[in-house]
Amino acid sequence: MKKRLLTIGVCMIALGAASAPALANDGYDLWLTPAVAGTAAPDIRVIGQSETLTLAAGELRRDLAASPLPVVLARADDPALAALRLSTATLGEEGYIVRTATIDGRPSLLVTGKTDRAVLYGAFALIRAQKTGVDLAAINLTSAPKIGLRVLNHWDNLDGSVERGYAGQSLWDWWTLPDFKDPRYTDYARANAALGINGIVINNVNAKPESLTAPYIAKAAALADVFRPWGIKVYLSARFSAPIELGHLKTADPLDPEVQAWWKAKADEIYRAIPDFGGFLVKANSEGQPGPRDYHRSHADGANMLAAAVAPHGGIVMWRAFVYAETDPDDRAKQAYTEFHPLDGKFADNVLVQVKNGAIDFQPREPFHPLFGAMPKTPMMLELQITKEYLGFATHLAYLGPLFEEVLKADTRAKGTGSTVAKVVDGSLYGHKLSGIAGVANVGRDRDWSGSTFNQANWYAFGRLAWDPTLSSEAVAREWAQQTFGNDPRVIDTVVRMMMQSREAVVDYTGPLGLAHLMGTGHHYGPGPWISDLARPEWNPVYYHKADKAGVGFDRTKTGSNAVAQYEPPVAKLLADPRTTPESELLWFHHLPWDWKMKSGRTLWEEMVAHYDRGVATVAQMQAEWQGVKGSVDPERWQKTATYLEIQHREAKWWRDASLAYWMSVNGLPLPAGAAAPEHDLAWYKAQDFPMAPGHPH
Incomplete structure (x- = not known):
């Protein structure tokens, strides 16, 4: 009798499970939807051992549907791959190869690269390829990022609020860090790794000095521990006046030896806690923030002082060119160029000057910033806003891929036709080894991460275009839609059509x-x-x-502020005449x-x-x-x-x-x-x- 009751109970449980409604789709999975339940699990083989390789295999088991061939993950230098004589010269440290190959006499799908994180990126590329309709039996992908540093800037405050954030409170629970590492931190790192994003600035550019104190360094170290296996480094926004506020010095003058020593000691302290710490992002002498000009020093003086502190550890400094002053009566659009152009060639080798896409402030449309192409001796880092501060916040559908593409393809004419912003930013135009691009993140604690499903596409588009600025925003929209909504052609075509007209509608x-x-x-x-x-x-x-x-x-012609003169002569000539100025920018210049x-x-x-x-x-x-x-x-x-x-x-x-x-x-x-x-x-x-x-x- 007991056995019969037990059988009935088990059947009732099974029936209840079978009839229970499916969990609502709240957007948490982003574009990383798991493989459909019931499909055959792929055969995954990992050659070599590391936490990152284990993560790569886990992603394939979770998200890859049945594969026509077993999948092999291995570094390109592994002896098991020697017979393939793989060409890896163009891969760098992060590029990957995904192709069919015979390994140990067995036809396989090989995912490889020079490093573990390259293999991880390749695993995500394989998943993306399958979900966008690529025939895996004939796949042959080789890809390496064109831009070295691909960073999200979080404008997250230590009180949990997010400046210009429209997806809830900060993802970081500073109060429970470093003890409790929320599983969402791992999910967040995973989403970024899927896009090839390799750096996170975890605190607001309007920085508080407390972010550089020992307790907060420990919190940053806890996040770094979560991010590291996913190929992501942690960076901190640094408040320039911290030597006064934390070190009790009388000055923050970057040429003062005591100030220099304080920053060196602070950098050493951070690197003891975070050995792979990326470096500092700095907003200085802008909108009330302290900076080197408070001491009659240049931005180069300030950046180089910090650069010297992190250089022994391999760190960098991202110094923002977003500056304007109420004491300067000149056109605000001219001020960053006026301050930074004379400093070309005066920054240390490990400094990037971070420049917004336009000269004002993340407007729905701006002409490209005149600093791009104007500082050939200085690596220029493009800053884009993913969060939609001026584009309807989270509630307006505004796909920003076309905005990003517009600026990346803009021709500065600095070295003749074809001197695009993308070539300035990726370092190829002037031969810079250091290159970077930053996006102001739209991530918060909302279950769908970004405030709405379509806002996720802007995060995705940033990551994909950061990896390869030559991609078309429409192609990126389509692959995001396929991974997010499935492969119903009618749905995908509708979604892509909506996305591609949405930003222009906001303009x-x-x-x-x-x-x-x-x-x-x-x-x-x-x-x-x-x-x-x-x-x-x-x-x-x-x-x-x-x-x-x-x-x-x-009027930004010579009869007005003459901001057009900051562009290269061929561009300036077009913009000086309202009949040759693009009508989309007409009233910006006239x-x-x-x-x-x-x-x-x-x-x-x-x-x-x-x-x-x-x-x-x-x-x-x-x-x-x-x-x-x-x-x-x-x-x-x-x-x-x-x-x-x-x-x-x-x-x-x-x-x-x-x-x-x-x-x-x-x-x-x-x-x-x-x-x-x-x-x-x-x-x-x-x-x-x-x-x-x-x-x-x-």
Whole structure:
């Protein structure tokens, strides 16, 4: 009787398990979806022993579906591969080979490279290839990163908040580190390794001195221990005045011997805890941060002092060129060039100057920064923003791959046609061995990591383009979509179409034709082109659009600030003439009358209105397209995206209406025939207030 009851109980448990609903898809797996349950497990063989090789094998067992051949993981110098005579000269330390080969008389799929982390990258490439439809029986991949240092910058604060973060609190639980290493840290490292990201700056560039104290060094060391097997180094943002705040010195002057000794001792302390510590990221003399100019020293003086402290350990310094001062009456777009261009060739060999993609501040569209190509003797590190500070935060669908591609392919003309920003950044244009690219992370504690499914694509696009800047953003969007949503052609085509039009839609409804920095003050949420009363001129949107009865736009030609002169002569010549300036950047460089004739035949005013309307219409079109795949995407991710698209459509109309109400108050012009009037008057839009917007200190 007992045996029968036990049998019934087991059957009931099995029935309950069988009838239990599947776990909701909350986006936690990112693009790393496990192989479908029930598929044959691949035959994996590992030659050699290391934690990283074990991780690589584990990834294949988790995510690779049935393979036509057994998979062999091994370093290229292993004697078992000697007969293959592999060509590894172009691989470097991180490049991989994935190909069919006969090993020990057995046809196999070989994943190899010079180092364990190269094999790990190859394992992820094999998984990506299978999920994007590559025939594994005929696979033949050889790939090496074009950029050496591929880093995420976390703007995470020690109190758990994230500056310009829209995916919840910081991923790092500083309070329980170093004792408790949250399993999410491993999952995060795994996602980055899948993209080839090899460095993480774990704290905000607006750094606190406490991040360099012994307790926080221990916390950083705990994260470094988690990241190391995944090929990732830890970096710290350093506060320049730390010798005063922590060392009780009277100065932070970089030429002071006591200051130099303090930083050397601090670097030694960090390297004792983290032997493979990457180095420092520094924001200095920018937006109130301390720096070498406080002591009448140059940025090179400051960077070189820190570089000397980390050089004996193989460390580097990433010195940000994001500088502007309220005491400088010149065009804000010119100030970084003015300060850094004279310093070319004066930085130490282990210093990278980190430059934002544009000269203002991560706008939905900016011309490429004039510093690219202007400092041939200095390695230049491109800084991109993955988190969407000016592009609708987490709720607006804005795939940034086209933005990244736009700047990487921009031609500086520094050494003739083809001198792209990508060639400056990867070091090939001027022969620099040190090269780097940074992305301001959009990762937080939200279960889907980035605030929405489509925001994950921006993290993915950064990693893929950091590895290979020649990739097309559309190809990257397609491979992300296939790994994230499966291989239903209708779903994938819809997703890619939505992604590829999304960023331009945000440009249209927030700042068309080269307008920029029109957002609400502080939080940068929503329209505020009327703001004119802030303490610093360059914080006010009116500073950037200069709209009046006669026209709109910032004159950066020789009749204005002459910022065009900072570009190479062939580029400057094009930008100096409104007839040869790309219309997408027209008002960035020119103040033009409202009746200026555009290429479409419309006036400037009519063209602006058309762009605002197109932006709103594009979001409506994305809503309709997403509705068309309902039932073909899991209900959890479908519904969240649909809800966010509703928010985006509502806010796109808000942007359009508020902006047009303001422009009409300035130019006195009626709307073109057929254009809808703003829903409210200008006073209503000005009265909107958002004191608790996310991502901004409160």
